[in-house]
Amino acid sequence: MSRGLTLLALARAAVDESLEGPQVQVPQDPWLNEPGACFVTLRKDGELRGCIGSLEAHRPLAEDLIHNARGAAHRDPRFEPLQRNELNRVRFEVSLLSPLEPLEVKTEQEAIAALRPGMDGALLQWGPYRGVFIPKMWKQLPNPLEFLAFLRRKAGLSSQDWYPGTQLWRFTAEDWAEPELRN
Template sequence: MSTEPLGRALLICARNAIGERFGVAALPVSSLAELAEPAATFVTLTQNGRLRGCVGSLEAHRPLADDVAENAVAAAFRDRRFAPLSARELPRTRVEVSLLTPPEPFPVRSEAEALDRLRPGIDGLILSCGHRRATFLPQVWESLTDPRQFLAELKLKAGLPADFWDEQLTLARYGAQKWKEN
């Protein structure tokens, strides 16, 4: 199956979920079997190319359509980095949906090994250490092109120093297929 119909359906699901909060009429969504399958997604909102919200699931735990709808609402109204989206902002807000592959352990013995094995532009990365956890989607490589900077910023996002490394730190990587509104 072509991914275009799926991508269109996911973007509509996300926009419908946000629009529903403002009383905007829902657009029809194709009835694709994939929408009922468990999947993990992230929904990213931008305005004029700048981040306006991003929330997602790292592991599949609900049907794809539900995951997208829930993450879209969370990105619009519950991303702690931003005030809740207003109805006035909705027309200038662009939606992007990322469909994640299951995370795979990415065992490394050192930061140098991690940097050597990272695949810029391909790998999404989950960093965990104790109760701290953070992720960057593969598309973050578009703005953080250097693996050293990518990993340093991910550590900062997790609340760790940029130069932190510990044997308790674990990494997992995943891929993503994304669709974005024009």
């Protein structure tokens, strides 16, 4: 089984178990025991239903995936916890992140020049304010100026201003998604 299929199946099994389903069986693939960082996204009827992830590898990938899958289902503050009767209408997506790369930028123009549209995810931080977009957000926000404006807004900052001392990191991701559901 490919890495993507393994991660998707494990994410679904973790959520199934959290909803009184069978116990998760983690495959014995050595790469699942290596440190890894991932995001798990749930979509129901094509709409976002939950998304939780880790930006940095701080535990084995299998553990990170299981934790984030359950978080996307039950702890995303934007949504009510997922119910068992919704699970068959939910499509799972997994993004496996590369390590964060700090970018030396002082202005919004430098940030735009440093980001690679369609390829990079971004973590923006100014003091306690922090926002992150995984690379596939470029599909919704293909204009780099808009991408950064929405990222600042997600961080709780003004979408119009670039604050002195703003820090920016980029990362890439491998993405996998379950096939589109058919009604």
